[in-house]
Amino acid sequence: MELFLATPRGFCAGVVRAIEIVEKALNKYGAPIYVKHEIVHNNYVVDDLAMKGAITLKDINEAPIGSTVIFSAHGSPPKDYKIAKSKNLQIIDATCPLVTKVHNEAKKYNDKKIILIGHKGHQEVIGTAAQADMYIYDDREDNTLPDYDSDEELVVLSQTTLSVEDTNKVANQIKSKYKNAIIRNDICYAVSNRQKAVIELTGLVDLIIVIGSTNSSNCVRLKEVAESYGTKALLANSPSEIEEYNFHGLLKIGITSGASTPEILVDNFINFLKPLKINIIGTEERDINFTLPLELE
Numbered sequence: 001m002e003l004f005l006a007t008p009r010g011f012c013a014g015v016v017r018a019i020e021i022v023e024k025a026l027n028k029y030g031a032p033i034y035v036k037h038e039i040v041h042n043n044y045v046v047d048d049l050a051m052k053g054a055i056t057l058k059d060i061n062e063a064p065i066g067s068t069v070i071f072s073a074h075g076s077p078p079k080d081y082k083i084a085k086s087k088n089l090q091i092i093d094a095t096c097p098l099v100t101k102v103h104n105e106a107k108k109y110n111d112k113k114i115i116l117i118g119h120k121g122h123q124e125v126i127g128t129a130a131q132a133d134m135y136i137y138d139d140r141e142d143n144t145l146p147d148y149d150s151d152e153e154l155v156v157l158s159q160t161t162l163s164v165e166d167t168n169k170v171a172n173q174i175k176s177k178y179k180n181a182i183i184r185n186d187i188c189y190a191v192s193n194r195q196k197a198v199i200e201l202t203g204l205v206d207l208i209i210v211i212g213s214t215n216s217s218n219c220v221r222l223k224e225v226a227e228s229y230g231t232k233a234l235l236a237n238s239p240s241e242i243e244e245y246n247f248h249g250l251l252k253i254g255i256t257s258g259a260s261t262p263e264i265l266v267d268n269f270i271n272f273l274k275p276l277k278i279n280i281i282g283t284e285e286r287d288i289n290f291t292l293p294l295e296l297e
């Protein structure tokens with residue numbers, strides 16, 4: 001069997017930064033350090049940091065008074081910062097700068113009607129939707145667009161980890177109803193590059209394995225994108241999750257991984273599948289680095 005590895009795959013700049021923030025904070029302040037929400041949506045990463053002393057909290061209210069708390073890469077609503085302040089917590093903010101950019105857009109266009117294309121309940125959408133008054137359009141639901149004047153100058157924002165093609169469809173639908181709509185392109189470089197690479201894989205393989213956690217939005221989107229191009233796809237974080245799958249007769253298997261998936265998990269799948277040949281598909285993305293918060297520089 002031949003393996004086709006998508007490029008780019010795996011960690012994005014926002015995830016590298018978030019993990020580095022936790023590790024540097026542990027070095028500087030010692031364990032335990034608290035993390036509000038999973039620092040990134042990958043069980044392996046969260047468990048690994050937990051072993052080093054980073055305790056994940058579901059809610060900021062669980063943080064002990066006066067402790068150090070890192071806010072996850074997905075962004076947080078302003079109320080969490082207020083609660084942290086009232087509990088005298090030291091906040092270290094690991095919100096990805098590309099999510100902060102969407103928060104800033106929401107604040108900038110606060111005087112206009114805003115539609116956020118995003119998945120209700122996802123941590124990033126919870127954070128963005130709390131920055132200004134907005135209507136959330138969730139493409140998994142049976143939506144109707146809000147009933148504004150057709151010449152309304154509304155602004156369309158989006159969650160950073162959605163499917164590029166599905167989001168464009170919704171944006172076009174909004175644009176045809178509201179001709180003055182300002183469409184911001186908020187899907188991040190890492191998500192769109194990984195989707196482009198998985199589309200390239202679909203023309204070459206019988207099955208695509210997306211490596212990552214099931215609660216990772218960008219991983220779920222990669223699986224859906226592959227399937228929308230007619231290629232069977234699995235989403236798993238470790239080979240044990242797919243060992244029951246019948247690989248018999250599959251000659252070409254593609255592998256990609258989400259923006260929060262460490263490369264060691266890709267190695268685990270390669271060792272499990274034991275391919276006769278490995279082909280690299282796609283092109284490397286530009287090296288992007290984000291600066292760390294000042295207190296950890």
Ligand code: SF4
Pocket residue numbers: 012013014015073096097098099160161188189190191218259
């Ligand atoms: S997927 Fe994009 S928005 Fe999310 S952490 Fe990575 S770079 Fe930032």
